[in-house]
Each structure stands twice: as structure tokens, then as C-alpha cells.
Amino acid sequence: MKSRIALAALAVVALFGAPQTPAQDAPAQDAAAVTGDAGRGKTLAYTCLGCHGIENYKNANPVYRVPLLRGQHPEYIAIALNAYKNGERSHATMHSQAVSMTEQDIADVAVFLAGTPIVAAENANPVGKPPTAAAACVACHGTDGVGIVGMYPTLAGQYPDYIERALHDYQRGNRKNDIMAGFVGELTEADIAALAAYYSRQQPKLQIIPKRRFWFTAND
């Protein structure tokens, strides 16, 4: 119900333009306090689609696929952009993309990129048998890979090589997050491969952001 209301609000925003929330009224760390405008986000996200709008586009050195964002929680996208911006999460390209973005830019881009966030099925129906290691993950990433709240990323349908990359980064401490650090310590290489394969085949799944079209749906 809540998400229906949020979607309806998004649609209204898409049609009529968001009321301008002055960024300085929002607490600096609280991205959710800024209302995103998908129409403005679409314009700002033009360069992002050079990588995030191309199916199977690869990061070079090391090689892994650029993460899928359509269907992700906008809250998580905003958290990720803030982390690249302030250096908590290190990736040279993404840092240079995020560093000059304001809170409002981040909120706008996040709602555009997310589009209609995936919602968990009423009776979660995971595809295939979960690997044993997944028992520790469902509390936050859901039975079918849909993050149970906006700050927990959805993993369903994400590229498996990106999921592996992320888990290795948490293990090596290249990506610093207190919550995830507590869950990756015990994972073996076989666990990581099984978890990545499992989450990447869940449905409904994250998608590539469609190429720009010229008719007026704010989320395309």
C-alpha cells in the first residue's frame, strides 16, 4: 500500500514536476528527505547511460559488469552515490561522476534510474534451492533477493560477476560497510560463487535502463 502511494506520488511528480525542496532544509546525511524529480533526473543521467544503459557493459581492470540499476531501491542508489562522493566507497570513475552532485541531483537521478522499484512477491517464491550460505542474507536481502527496506540493495537479477566483485570488496575491506563486513568473513570462494549465481537468477529482476526515447514517459 505504502509503495502504491509512493508510486502514485512519483507519477504526479513525473507529470507536473516536483515541488522544489530547498536542499539546505534537509539534514545533510538524510538523502530520503529530498524529494526526487525523475524528469530532471533523466536529463542529469545522460552520461550515466553510457555505461549503465548498455547491456553487459564491462568495467575494465578488473573486468566485471557494470551493475544493473533499473528496479533498484532509489534510497540505496542515493546511499551508493553519496558513498562514492565522500570516498567511503572507492571507484575512480564513479567518484568523478558523483563528486559534483548536490543532494537534489542525487535524489533526482536516483528516482529516474530506479524507475519502478521491484517489490517482493506476496509469497516470495525463490528460483531454485538457496545455497546454505544464503540463510544469513534473507533477513535483509529478502527470500527472493529484494531488499526488505530501501537501504538494503536488491540483488535479484544483478549480474553475478558484479555480486562476486562486491562480496570480495567487502572481504578485502576495499568497500567499507559495517553491516556487510559482519557477513562476509566466513564466506568461502564456493559460497560466493553459489550466492552470486543464486541471486542473479531470482525474479522479478533488476533491468538495464532503456535507451532514451523521445516520447514522454519520465522513467524511460
Ligand code: HEC
Ligand atoms: C564509465 C562507466 C560508468 C559511468 C559513466 C557511470 N557509472 Fe556508475 N558504475 C560504474 C561501475 C563500473 C560501477 C561499479 C563500481 C564498483 O565496483 O563499486 C558503478 C556503480 C554505480 C552505482 C552503485 C550500484 C550498486 O549496486 O551499488 C550507482 C548507484 C551508479 N553507478 C550510478 C551512476 C550514475 C548516477 C552515473 C552518472 C552520473 C554513473 N553511475 C555513471 C560505471 C559507470
Ligand code: HEC
Ligand atoms: C543486516 C542486513 C544485511 C544482511 C544480513 C546482509 N546484507 Fe548484504 N547489504 C546490506 C547493506 C546495508 C548493504 C549496502 C552496504 C553498502 O552501502 O555498501 C548490502 C550490500 C550487499 C551487496 C552489494 C550490492 C550492490 O548492489 O552493490 C551484496 C552483493 C550483498 N549485500 C550480499 C549479501 C549476502 C550474500 C549476504 C549474506 C551472506 C548479505 N548481503 C547479508 C545489508 C545486509
